[in-house]
Amino acid sequence: MKLNELKIDFIGKSRILFPISCVLVAISVLLVIFKSFNFGIDFAGGTEIQIKADGVTQQQVREVMGQFGANDIQQFEGKQNEYLVRFKNISMVDDATINAFLDAAKAKFSDAKMLKTHFDSQVGDRVEIWFDKEIPEADINALIAETKLPVIEKDAIKYNKVGDRHIYKLMLKGMTNEIVNAIDNINKEAKADLVRVELVGPKVGQQLKLSAIMAVFYALIAILVYIAFRFNFMFAPGAVLALFHDVMIALGIWSLFGFSFDLTVVAALLTIVGYSINDTIVIFDRIRENMKDPNKGATLAEKMNTSLNETLQRTFLTSITTLFSVLALLIFGGEIISGFAGVMCIGVVVGTYSSLFIASPITLYIERYMNKRRGTAA
Amino acid sequence: MERNWLARAIFVLVVIAAAAVALIPTFIDTEANPWAEKINSGLSLGLDLKGGIHFVLSVDTEKAATDRLDRRTDEIRIRLDEEKIPYETVKVLPESYAIEVTLADGANKDLFRDKVIDYFGDLKKTGSSGNSYTLTMRDEYVQQLKTNAVDQTLETLRSRIDELGLKEPIVTKQGENSILVQLPGYKDVERARSIIGQTAQLEFKIVAEDKDPLGEYQGEVPEGITLVTGRGSNAEGAVFTYKYATSKDRTKLREFLKDKAPEGTEFLLEETDLADGTKEYMSWLLYRQAYITGDMLTDARVSIDQQKNRPYVSMNFDKVGAEIFADVTGKNIKRKMAIILDEKVNSAPVIQSRIEGGSAMITLGGNGDYNSIFEEAKDLALVLRAGSLPAPVTFEENRTVGPSLGQDSIEKGKVAVSVGFAVVVVFMFLYYGFAGLIADLALFLNLLFIMGAMATFGATLTFPGIAGILLTVGMAVDANVIIFERIKEELRTGKALEASIESGFNKAWSAIFDANLTTAITSFVLWEFGTGAIKGFAITLLIGICSSMFTAIFVARVVFNYFLKAHIKMFSHVK
Numbered sequence: 001m002k003l004n005e006l007k008i009d010f011i012g013k014s015r016i017l018f019p020i021s022c023v024l025v026a027i028s029v030l031l032v033i034f035k036s037f038n039f040g041i042d043f044a045g046g047t048e049i050q051i052k053a054d055g056v057t058q059q060q061v062r063e064v065m066g067q068f069g070a071n072d073i074q075q076f077e078g079k080q081n082e083y084l085v086r087f088k089n090i091s092m093v094d095d096a097t098i099n100a101f102l103d104a105a106k107a108k109f110s111d112a113k114m115l116k117t118h119f120d121s122q123v124g125d126r127v128e129i130w131f132d133k134e135i136p137e138a139d140i141n142a143l144i145a146e147t148k149l150p151v152i153e154k155d156a157i158k159y160n161k162v163g164d165r166h167i168y169k170l171m172l173k174g175m176t177n178e179i180v181n182a183i184d185n186i187n188k189e190a191k192a193d194l195v196r197v198e199l200v201g202p203k204v205g206q207q208l209k210l211s212a213i214m215a216v217f218y219a220l221i222a223i224l225v226y227i228a229f230r231f232n233f234m235f236a237p238g239a240v241l242a243l244f245h246d247v248m249i250a251l252g253i254w255s256l257f258g259f260s261f262d263l264t265v266v267a268a269l270l271t272i273v274g275y276s277i278n279d280t281i282v283i284f285d286r287i288r289e290n291m292k293d294p295n296k297g298a299t300l301a302e303k304m305n306t307s308l309n310e311t312l313q314r315t316f317l318t319s320i321t322t323l324f325s326v327l328a329l330l331i332f333g334g335e336i337i338s339g340f341a342g343v344m345c346i347g348v349v350v351g352t353y354s355s356l357f358i359a360s361p362i363t364l365y366i367e368r369y370m371n372k373r374r375g376t377a378a
Numbered sequence: 379m380e381r382n383w384l385a386r387a388i389f390v391l392v393v394i395a396a397a398a399v400a401l402i403p404t405f406i407d408t409e410a411n412p413w414a415e416k417i418n419s420g421l422s423l424g425l426d427l428k429g430g431i432h433f434v435l436s437v438d439t440e441k442a443a444t445d446r447l448d449r450r451t452d453e454i455r456i457r458l459d460e461e462k463i464p465y466e467t468v469k470v471l472p473e474s475y476a477i478e479v480t481l482a483d484g485a486n487k488d489l490f491r492d493k494v495i496d497y498f499g500d501l502k503k504t505g506s507s508g509n510s511y512t513l514t515m516r517d518e519y520v521q522q523l524k525t526n527a528v529d530q531t532l533e534t535l536r537s538r539i540d541e542l543g544l545k546e547p548i549v550t551k552q553g554e555n556s557i558l559v560q561l562p563g564y565k566d567v568e569r570a571r572s573i574i575g576q577t578a579q580l581e582f583k584i585v586a587e588d589k590d591p592l593g594e595y596q597g598e599v600p601e602g603i604t605l606v607t608g609r610g611s612n613a614e615g616a617v618f619t620y621k622y623a624t625s626k627d628r629t630k631l632r633e634f635l636k637d638k639a640p641e642g643t644e645f646l647l648e649e650t651d652l653a654d655g656t657k658e659y660m661s662w663l664l665y666r667q668a669y670i671t672g673d674m675l676t677d678a679r680v681s682i683d684q685q686k687n688r689p690y691v692s693m694n695f696d697k698v699g700a701e702i703f704a705d706v707t708g709k710n711i712k713r714k715m716a717i718i719l720d721e722k723v724n725s726a727p728v729i730q731s732r733i734e735g736g737s738a739m740i741t742l743g744g745n746g747d748y749n750s751i752f753e754e755a756k757d758l759a760l761v762l763r764a765g766s767l768p769a770p771v772t773f774e775e776n777r778t779v780g781p782s783l784g785q786d787s788i789e790k791g792k793v794a795v796s797v798g799f800a801v802v803v804v805f806m807f808l809y810y811g812f813a814g815l816i817a818d819l820a821l822f823l824n825l826l827f828i829m830g831a832m833a834t835f836g837a838t839l840t841f842p843g844i845a846g847i848l849l850t851v852g853m854a855v856d857a858n859v860i861i862f863e864r865i866k867e868e869l870r871t872g873k874a875l876e877a878s879i880e881s882g883f884n885k886a887w888s889a890i891f892d893a894n895l896t897t898a899i900t901s902f903v904l905w906e907f908g909t910g911a912i913k914g915f916a917i918t919l920l921i922g923i924c925s926s927m928f929t930a931i932f933v934a935r936v937v938f939n940y941f942l943k944a945h946i947k948m949f950s951h952v953k
Contacts (some may be wrong), residue, residue, distance in 0.1 A: 195782060271849065324805065
């Protein structure tokens, strides 16, 4: 194949491809807004454990996890006794149990005023109740027993007084240890071992979501400014819209298939931004150079086509080698990195496409629009 | 040109040698070859590869602020007494960082303003109605209190974790009131939690045996509480008897003792584990003044009581602490001194004589076996040595990676990098022939430089970092491709090889520079945004960008010029 001998009319083709891309981006935006993502625990909060359970059947493991409210159990490929389990909660106790307990407490201690209650859902390891007067600890213990609130065995009630507020903290059992115990107790041979535990409070997840969006936004702005400064302001919108296109398509595909959305996916999105702009800049650099050369075409559109064809071989080669690396990562890298590698694969392909068919045509349209304005103004 | 080339070639060789040397500690056993430690401490692996614990804690700065307010109320009472201003109540309004003082009458209004409000610089009057005044803590002071609480917690956690003797733990501030703790290679989450989470406030107070509010108490004693007679004496030989209360219900006991402590004293409880697994609480009436606090400790360690074969914690005080301790014990012979840990009375031994040399001990209760008491003593000694936390902490995030998973990730990373690298190398050779080999050489040097730079700067290699290296492999050839394509274009215009190479490199420069700089921009954003592992990715990407520009532009050119001089034909297949 001799790519350098091809004379592809990229600008002409973009007339058909550009609307298609717009539709795809629109679909992606709708998917992101309405279907959203299958957020991993980095963003959604919750508990994710990778656990090795020997001497028990898969069914028994599923039963135990079910008791703790697991909402996703996967078995590891190639590893018989390893499971990846996700829980929405990070505490053994859900809001319903806590609310039931609080209601019971309100009824039982009706002579005291409950000033404030707080189930620390960030951590899930305690319930906090503020009363305006002291409550006998034995009564609280009785209530705990009645409502079967799973508190720790030793020193479950922490008492603290600030001014006239009597603050009771009821310490709840940690979920991961209880799970290990539950599996160990299935039979004599049973042995559970935690390979990995991740526990993220929902507040942390919310903050991360915001900072991830801001990170992508800042990256786009920084690149916009850089290109406007290094090239010409005319070039900047094309480059940034192409990047926006790449990020949106990758997000759309991720949302459509419901793949797990974690921190590495955000890292991949930012890498796509950096990678895809690479392609675009090499092309823009050539356009900038060819604009001075009358042999490379009479109109800007022709010059763009020449530049795109001249750089096509490089665009193709770099995409291929990058794709090789990313595929190696996707195939051999294992589950932890698969989100990253998957998004990168999409990004490399879409990024190459957008550098060829989106970035330059937009620049051309802007040029034409500005010429027209200038024409009417003059 | 000739001499210039030689200088460049030497420079390249020096860089290669430096990178190779920097990697020595990573690949040889530093235990057996301690000299290698002098170069650097080897490529450090992130938690996700090495295994370990990752915590994010938030410091309860509200508690630090309300604690301070609580203490201020004591000080205000003392001040009011000193100035002989009669008052009704002094109480904390925790939601608004304020203290409400209600005076007995309006007669001392001016005196109160001049001698009390103005005395406490951190409080200002924000409201009054009748004889009640609301004193609010100044915003900047509240802010400073909170910042201090976080900083102090950070320091304390650092020293506690240092005590664990782990290699390369990380304890840093994250955001406004969060602290990130990473314990590489550590697996015991529960122990780590208890060591990090314990407040560990240590105080010594004198027992107020000469006061007997419970003995004087005439009212009814609630069910479940027993009054017991205790005996104490002072240095003059006077013997006191007094009543103390015991109960199995802590809250009930507290309720009973409430408001019964005379001015300047307070009731605290001692907790005893009974054989049947339940607990009994007994009251101690103590003088409020704490003579010695945890920050006066210089050392705390586990010792073993030979007679009872029971571990306990022995402590040493610093010079000031030892002097105070000697002074206090000297003045209070035959009285009892209570050792208080986190607001609980640990024990209250009788002072037999003036204690010089500044040491004391804490016994551990419980019915545990020798080993569990020993472990408990060990951890208590550890937290005492490190000092107390100014505010409680809560665990917001916990990630634990077992060592087997880390090893697994390393293996997977190795395979992925090897395969990706091999495919790219073969592809470049097939596509460019001989010139492709030069690109492959550049690629190999790239790997060497990235790892060498990371080892030198002490950057951490994480699993996403491995992905970053592999990605750089894919992208690093880009610079070479840009140059090669440029050279081929120049050749096609009919230029000679040498001239084509010259202008190929020159013309490719701006594209390579701009393209890499924008990637660097996104790497910086990632660095800013990312946590742990993602930061590792950003750093490898950044180093990779620098290294790939160097290898493609500088090293490859030196090699090209070498082959030019050797008259080896390159790009021979270009038409």
